[in-house]
Amino acid sequence: xxxxxxxxxxxxxxxxxxxxxxxxPRGVGPEHAKFYKASDTFTCISNPSVTLPPSQINDxxxxxxxxxxxxxxxxxxxxxxxSPSYPSDTSSDNASRSIALPGFYCKNKGHQPSYVPFLSVNxxxxxxxxxxxGSDEWAQVGGLKCENxxxxxxxxxxxxxxxxxxxxxxxxxxxKELVAEAxxxxxxxxxxxxxxxxxxxxxxxxxxxxxxxxxxAERQERGKVVRSAGKGSKIGTLIQMxxxxxxxxxxxxxxxxxxxxxxTARLAELEGLLRLFHTEYNPNFNDEGVKRAVRSWEExxxxxxxxxxxxxxxxxxxxxxxxxxxxxxxxxxxWEEKEESDMDVLYKVEEYLPVAVxxxxxxxxxxxxxxxxxxxxxxxxxDPGSExxxxxxxRNALQAAQxxxxxxxxxxxxxxxDLNKDFGADDVFRALRGQCISKDSxxxxxxxxxxxxxxxxxxxxxxxxxxxxxxxxxxxxxxxxLPPDGKGLGSGVRVALRYENGQHCWNGPNRSTLVVLxxxxxxxxxxxxxxxxxxxxxxxxxxxxCDVQGNDKSGGKDEL
Numbered sequence: 407x408x409x410x411x412x413x414x415x416x417x418x419x420x421x422x423x424x425x426x427x428x429x430x431p432r433g434v435g436p437e438h439a440k441f442y443k444a445s446d447t448f449t450c451i452s453n454p455s456v457t458l459p460p461s462q463i464n465d466x467x468x469x470x471x472x473x474x475x476x477x478x479x480x481x482x483x484x485x486x487x488x489s490p491s492y493p494s495d496t497s498s499d500n501a502s503r504s505i506a507l508p509g510f511y512c513k514n515k516g517h518q519p520s521y522v523p524f525l526s527v528n529x530x531x532x533x534x535x536x537x538x539x540g541s542d543e544w545a546q547v548g549g550l551k552c553e554n555x556x557x558x559x560x561x562x563x564x565x566x567x568x569x570x571x572x573x574x575x576x577x578x579x580x581x582k583e584l585v586a587e588a589x590x591x592x593x594x595x596x597x598x599x600x601x602x603x604x605x606x607x608x609x610x611x612x613x614x615x616x617x618x619x620x621x622x623a624e625r626q627e628r629g630k631v632v633r634s635a636g637k638g639s640k641i642g643t644l645i646q647m648x649x650x651x652x653x654x655x656x657x658x659x660x661x662x663x664x665x666x667x668x669x670t671a672r673l674a675e676l677e678g679l680l681r682l683f684h685t686e687y688n689p690n691f692n693d694e695g696v697k698r699a700v701r702s703w704e705e706x707x708x709x710x711x712x713x714x715x716x717x718x719x720x721x722x723x724x725x726x727x728x729x730x731x732x733x734x735x736x737x738x739x740x741w742e743e744k745e746e747s748d749m750d751v752l753y754k755v756e757e758y759l760p761v762a763v764x765x766x767x768x769x770x771x772x773x774x775x776x777x778x779x780x781x782x783x784x785x786x787x788x789d790p791g792s793e794x795x796x797x798x799x800x801r802n803a804l805q806a807a808q809x810x811x812x813x814x815x816x817x818x819x820x821x822x823x824d825l826n827k828d829f830g831a832d833d834v835f836r837a838l839r840g841q842c843i844s845k846d847s848x849x850x851x852x853x854x855x856x857x858x859x860x861x862x863x864x865x866x867x868x869x870x871x872x873x874x875x876x877x878x879x880x881x882x883x884x885x886x887x888l889p890p891d892g893k894g895l896g897s898g899v900r901v902a903l904r905y906e907n908g909q910h911c912w913n914g915p916n917r918s919t920l921v922v923l924x925x926x927x928x929x930x931x932x933x934x935x936x937x938x939x940x941x942x943x944x945x946x947x948x949x950x951x952c953d954v955q956g957n958d959k960s961g962g963k964d965e966l
Contacts, residue, residue: 431463432478432544435511435521441474450474451506472506473524478544483524512537517560534559570892573927580927580949587837588829595821602818609811616804623800627793653729660727828879829857830901834950835879838929843946845931852934854944860905860919873942874905874919882922893932893947895924901951911940919944925952 430439441451448463450456450470462469464478473482485505509521520536528545532552536542538559540552680703687696829836838856844863845852851863852873860873885897901923908917919942926947933945 432541433464433507433510433527434477435508435519438477438507448475452504470506472504474506476524477507478510478527480524480527480529483527486524510537510542512539512541514538514556514560516556517563566890573892574925574952577925577927577949577952581834581952584834584837584950585832588833588835591836592825592833595824599818599821599825602814602821606811606814606818609807609814613804613807613811616800616807620797620800620804623794623797627797656727656729659723663723663727830879830950838948838950841929843929843931845934847934852931852944854921854931854946857903860908860921860942860944871917872909873917874908877904877906880904882920884922893926893930895922895945900924908940914939915941917942921946923948923951925949 430436431442434442438451442448442463445460448458448460450458450472451474452472453470456470458469458475463475466476466479466481468482468485469475470482473485476482482505505524509523510527512520512522514520514537517538522533522536522542526533526536527542528547530543530547530550532540532550533542534540534552534555537552538556539554543550543552684700684703687700829839835857840855840858842853842855842858844854849865851865853861853863855861857876859875862871862873864870880902881899882902883898884895884900886895888894888896903921903923905919905921906916908919910916917940921944923946927949928947929949930947931944932947935943937943
């Protein structure tokens with residue numbers, strides 16, 4: 407609002423100054439008025455050697471090589487860079503042939519003064535976007551009369567400009583909030599790095615302590631004397647074989663008895679069916695097959711059949727099938743008791759020593775064994791099953807401590823790398839990292855995830871297409887017209903995010919996206935274009951880049 411008020415004051419002052427000055431020729435701006443003050447002669451601006459009488463100014467004929475004598479007509483428009491070249495123009499003096507004035511000056515009272523290209527002067531078109539007072543069509547070619555709409559257009563522009571300034575103010579506040587959040591997140595990382603340093607020191611000391619404990623456990627393990635289980639006596643071996651064989655026969659008996667009972671039941675069922683058949687069949691039915699079957703059954707029924715078993719026999723089988731532990735037939739425990747051999751007595755030699763001497767002798771024997779093993783005189787035990795639980799626990803504890811220390815060091819490295827990354831001015835993109843915004847664009851939805859990835863999502867389903875992964879923060883120079891709603895890049899240097907190495911494009915490169923940013927009140931994807939095959943460009947508004955790298959909104963004009 408203050409900017410608009412200042413603009414109005416400047417406009418009022420400028421109009422007062424212009425009213426006090428002598429009138430300028432049509433189409434001359436105030437910055438060039440000094441060249442048209444002389445009343446007796448006119449000197450071409452870029453060609454001072456050429457002088458003309460004032461009557462030849464705006465006479466619709468181009469007399470000056472730089473066109474400065476025709477500020478209010480299109481007579482010298484062919485000198486403009488916007489005009490096509492003509493074969494008759496063979497001049498080689500480019501400096502003297504270039505046009506001296508920026509265009510036809512429109513005062514646009516009530517709005518903003520502006521210049522119109524000389525090609526547009528008296529072309530039969532009202533160029534209200536540049537010349538709202540209609541003064542560029544002063545000749546009224548074809549009866550065209552352009553009304554002065556500066557008050558109407560100026561009022562609308564001032565309202566829009568007021569809203570734009572208000573929006574930029576809100577965007578600036580939001581950026582301050584983002585910067586504060588980024589600072590908080592960075593402080594968290596720094597605090598975590600400090601904490602990790604302490605934790606890593608403690609973890610390293612713990613690993614060192616456990617390494618010492620493991621070394622001691624391994625030394626004690628090497629000094630341990632392990633008695634071999636031996637092969638046992640021959641009678642013991644035979645007893646074990648007999649026990650195993652009897653158990654095997656018992657299990658086979660149980661299995662065969664079960665099979666017998668099943669077969670007996672099936673036989674009884676079959677005989678019952680045949681008896682029923684023999685009783686109910688029709689003797690008058692003349693079927694030789696049936697008659698043979700009946701005769702065969704009668705012969706089978708007449709034969710003597712051996713008894714399959716009785717209750718007494720089954721009771722005997724039940725007793726035999728019981729495990730030895732449930733019977734007193736064979737007491738294996740009496741046969742399995744081991745006799746103490748001479749070797750057993752040798753292993754118990756320490757028991758015959760006094761208590762005071764026993765520990766000393768045991769330690770000396772262990773130290774001697776370790777010394778012999780370490781010097782290669784005695785082989786260490788290689789049986790993995792002989793390792794004690796204490797040694798296994800010591801080894802597992804050391805491994806767990808080492809894994810914990812490595813995990814802490816990896817986390818520390820990740821946080822240190824994070825602090826060294828470029829998050830833009832004031833670390834502002836740290837607060838946005840991982841957040842996503844999207845835009846509906848007809849057949850697809852396009853998604854931008856800050857400092858992560860860009861994605862194309864089909865509305866018809868199926869897999870998503872990766873358009874690129876974040877690589878770095880960059881800057882680009884743009885020169886675009888700013889739309890009335892302010893949702894555009896304007897002109898100047900803009901912050902850009904590069905996303906590369908996306909999904910491979912058929913018969914083309916890997917997809918990539920250039921995200922160009924401009925100041926806006928909220929995060930919003932404005933426009934998506936495919937500049938080349940699988941090379942995309944996003945125009946995005948965000949408060950994160952307000953007041954960064956010259957974010958002048960070109961197209962906004964200061965009121966005079």
